[in-house]
Amino acid sequence: MFEVTRRFFIENTPNGAGIWGRVHGKAILVFCVPNGWDINQQEFLRKAVIKSGIMSRTDAETRVDFVTEGEASVHYALTHSSSTEWLRRNSHILVMDAGGSTVDSTLYKCVQEHPLKLEEACTSECTQTGGVFVDREMSNILRQKLQGSVYGDEDSLEAMIEDFERKAKRGFTGLSQTSVIKFGTPRYNDAEYGIQRGRLSLSNDEVKGAFDGVVKQILDSCSKMINGRQIQHLLLVGGLGYSPYLRLRIKQFLGDQGTEVVVVDEPEKKAAVTGAVIWFTQNLVSGRALRYAIGIPSTILFDGRYAEHLQRQSLVLSNPDRTLYLPSLTLLVRKGAIIEENWEAEWHCRWNPSLPLQANGQFSAILLAWDGPGDQKWLTDPRGDPVFGLRTLSTIVASNSDIYSAMKAATGPTGQVWRLDFSIRIWFKRAQLRAQLVWRDNGQRRTGPVSIIPATKF
Numbered sequence: 001m002f003e004v005t006r007r008f009f010i011e012n013t014p015n016g017a018g019i020w021g022r023v024h025g026k027a028i029l030v031f032c033v034p035n036g037w038d039i040n041q042q043e044f045l046r047k048a049v050i051k052s053g054i055m056s057r058t059d060a061e062t063r064v065d066f067v068t069e070g071e072a073s074v075h076y077a078l079t080h081s082s083s084t085e086w087l088r089r090n091s092h093i094l095v096m097d098a099g100g101s102t103v104d105s106t107l108y109k110c111v112q113e114h115p116l117k118l119e120e121a122c123t124s125e126c127t128q129t130g131g132v133f134v135d136r137e138m139s140n141i142l143r144q145k146l147q148g149s150v151y152g153d154e155d156s157l158e159a160m161i162e163d164f165e166r167k168a169k170r171g172f173t174g175l176s177q178t179s180v181i182k183f184g185t186p187r188y189n190d191a192e193y194g195i196q197r198g199r200l201s202l203s204n205d206e207v208k209g210a211f212d213g214v215v216k217q218i219l220d221s222c223s224k225m226i227n228g229r230q231i232q233h234l235l236l237v238g239g240l241g242y243s244p245y246l247r248l249r250i251k252q253f254l255g256d257q258g259t260e261v262v263v264v265d266e267p268e269k270k271a272a273v274t275g276a277v278i279w280f281t282q283n284l285v286s287g288r289a290l291r292y293a294i295g296i297p298s299t300i301l302f303d304g305r306y307a308e309h310l311q312r313q314s315l316v317l318s319n320p321d322r323t324l325y326l327p328s329l330t331l332l333v334r335k336g337a338i339i340e341e342n343w344e345a346e347w348h349c350r351w352n353p354s355l356p357l358q359a360n361g362q363f364s365a366i367l368l369a370w371d372g373p374g375d376q377k378w379l380t381d382p383r384g385d386p387v388f389g390l391r392t393l394s395t396i397v398a399s400n401s402d403i404y405s406a407m408k409a410a411t412g413p414t415g416q417v418w419r420l421d422f423s424i425r426i427w428f429k430r431a432q433l434r435a436q437l438v439w440r441d442n443g444q445r446r447t448g449p450v451s452i453i454p455a456t457k458f
Contacts, residue, residue, distance in 0.1 A: 002029075002054050028063050029054070032276040035068045035104040036126030036291070038369070039394055039433050042066050066431045067279050069272045070106030070124045073097040075284060076275030077235040077264045078116070089113055092121060093233045094225055094259075096218070097271055098240035103127045103218050107225045111286065119287035123336050125225055129217040131169075131240040138164055138210035145206070149193040151184070159183040160200060172207050174245040179207050214240075215249050222253065231259045237271035286341050288431070293335040293370040294393065296349070296424065297379055299325040311382040319352050319417075327379045329368065329390070332426065334375065344427030346438060351420040356407050361400045365424055365437060369393040396424065398437040398448030406439040406446075 006024070010016035031045050046060050055063060074095045078087075087093070087110050097104045105125040108118040139161050146152035160183045168179040181200045188198040222234075234254070240246060242263060251261050264271070279285075302316050302324040303309050309326060316324050332347055333339075349365070357363060370376045372389030381387055408419045423438040425447070437448040 002052070026063075028065055028280065030065045030067060030276050030280055032067055032069055032072045032272045034102050034126045035070045035106065035124040036102075037068075038292070042432060065280070065429075067276050068106070068124065068431055069097050069099070069102070069104040070095060071285055071288075071431070072272045072275030072279050073104065073237045074106065074108060074118065074235070074275070075278040075282060076271040077237050077262075078284065079275075079278050079282075080264050087113065087116065088232075091232045092229055093118075093235060094222070094231050095235045095237070096222070096241065097238040098130060098218065098236060098243075098246065099238040099272070100131045100240075101128070101133075103129055103221065103238075103240070105221050105225050107229070107231070108285070116284055117286045118284050119338060120285070120289040121229070122225065122227070123289045123291045125221045127217050127221045129214045130238075131165075133214050134169060134210050134240070135161055135165055137213060138169070138207075141206055141209055142200075146193055149190050149195070151188060151190055151193070151195060151200075156183060168202070168207065169210075170243065172211070172243070172245045174204070174208060174211075174248055177204060178202065179204075208245075211243075211245055215246060218246070219249065219253050222250065231257070234259055234261045236261065236263045283430075287338040288428070290333055290335060290337045290339055291371075292393075293331050293376070294333045294426065294433075295329045295331040295368045295370060295376070296347070297366055297368065298328050298330040298349075300328045302326050308378075308382075312378070315380070315382075315384055329370070329376055329379050331370065331375055332424070335370065335373075339428050344425065346423045346425045348421065348423050351422070353418050353420070356409075356418050357400045357404050357420070362397045363400050363403050363437070364395050364397045365422075366395055367393040367424075367426075367435065394433070394435070396435045396437055396448070398439075402446065402448065403437070403439055405441045 006020060010020055013019060029049060031042075033041060033045075045066075046064050049055060049064055050057050050060050074093075077095055089110055089112065091110050092107060093110070094105065094107050103126075105127070107121045107124075109121040111117050111119045139157060142157055142160055143152065146157070160181045163181050163183055168181055172179060179202045181202065182198055183200070184198040186197040189196055194201050231254075234250065236242075236247065236250070247261055247263060254261070299317070302313075304313075312326055315326055317327070318324055330347075332345070369391050370389060371391070372387075376387065376390060378387065379390070403420070403422065406420055406422065408421075410417050410419055421439065424435060425438050426433070426435045428434065439446050
């Protein structure tokens with residue numbers, strides 16, 4: 001894909017080869033990704049860039065950027081709207097990018113009019129549905145409808161779906177009596193199955209059947225995003241967003257709530273891709289809602305006065321100083337927190353190992369993600385089994401040889417014990433989570449590399 005872009009630029013731009021030679025070594029590569037992706041998928045794409053030879057690991061850390069499809073779409077939608085005068089401070093707009101395989105929805109609040117600044121009002125949604133799922137359901141409907149017909153073979157069905165996707169699906173309003181799919185030649189006839197001269201007629205209900213499962217998921221996502229808020233505008237972008245039937249169902253769903261449904265012009269353009277370019281140059285979004293809580297493994301003192309502690313009595317551990325404690329989760333950032341552009345934070349941690357660190361090797365700290373509701377307190381259930389919704393997000397590392405000098409010896413009830421005080425620093429580079437370890441060496445602030453190791457291996 002990168003090579004095709006390079007050739008196209010060189011062949012279609014005056015002095016293209018010279019311009020490319022000057023700028024390609026400084027170019028920023030922006031990936032537009034689904035709302036539901038996090039650092040694991042981002043790192044996979046970054047590694048693909050490195051393995052393809054487009055840029056080195058060092059360059060990829062600073063010259064690969066990411067934007068969510070929802071954020072790219074709002075930049076596209078606002079740029080291609082006839083006017084943004086309707087945007088008022090504290091008003092809400094819901095942007096839905098209804099594409100082929102996902103529907104990415106993001107609710108924005110206007111926090112400033114001039115210059116325009118938006119802030120996510122809640123965590124975004126990414127629904128695994130879209131136009132291809134309408135095609136798949138229509139394929140199932142046709143396969144069942146044409147059982148026994150000579151035109152129920154796979155080649156004929158494939159030709160029907162291609163024509164459905166190009167015409168009937170895009171023009172379906174939910175109000176017409178019949179839709180027609182063309183395939184084959186005028187010699188194709190099977191009156192028993194509604195096929196005449198290479199044309200298959202489908203009832204309104206049959207075509208609705210292909211749409212309704214997808215539409216229900218979109219409306220459920222829409223309901224979750226609105227959650228009692230007054231939404232002034234809903235902007236629809238993406239291929240499926242131009243479906244008259246989807247627009248009709250959304251308007252029926254919103255009823256008399258006073259929400260205007262707007263379909264952005266220029267459907268031939270890819271909203272996410274065009275929006276990503278606009279996003280990089282304008283960046284109208286000043287705050288993003290975190291889709292998951294971020295925490296670290298920690299401990300709390302065991303206290304037999306509490307039932308939840310007694311339930312976990314089999315999990316009790318002891319420090320070298322004979323203190324009893326339970327493994328727990330400390331939340332650093334809550335789910336749904338609005339992360340401003342310049343936000344960063346540090347949390348102090350203390351580790352008490354029985355033996356000092358070896359000078360070689362690496363010291364690491366784990367970041368956890370909590371996808372569930374509310375504030376999670378424990379690493380496991382009372383039996384010690386994993387808690388559903390709690391996952392390893394990434395690992396932050398530092399060289400033992402660097403952090404070794406921060407180890408301190410102390411005297412405990414059983415003799416000498418060790419203590420390591422350090423901090424975890426977290427910030428976001430637009431949509432990218434960044435983290436590093438921080439410690440003090442002879443009073444001087446020291447930091448580990450700005451890098452994180454994702455938990456998922458692809």
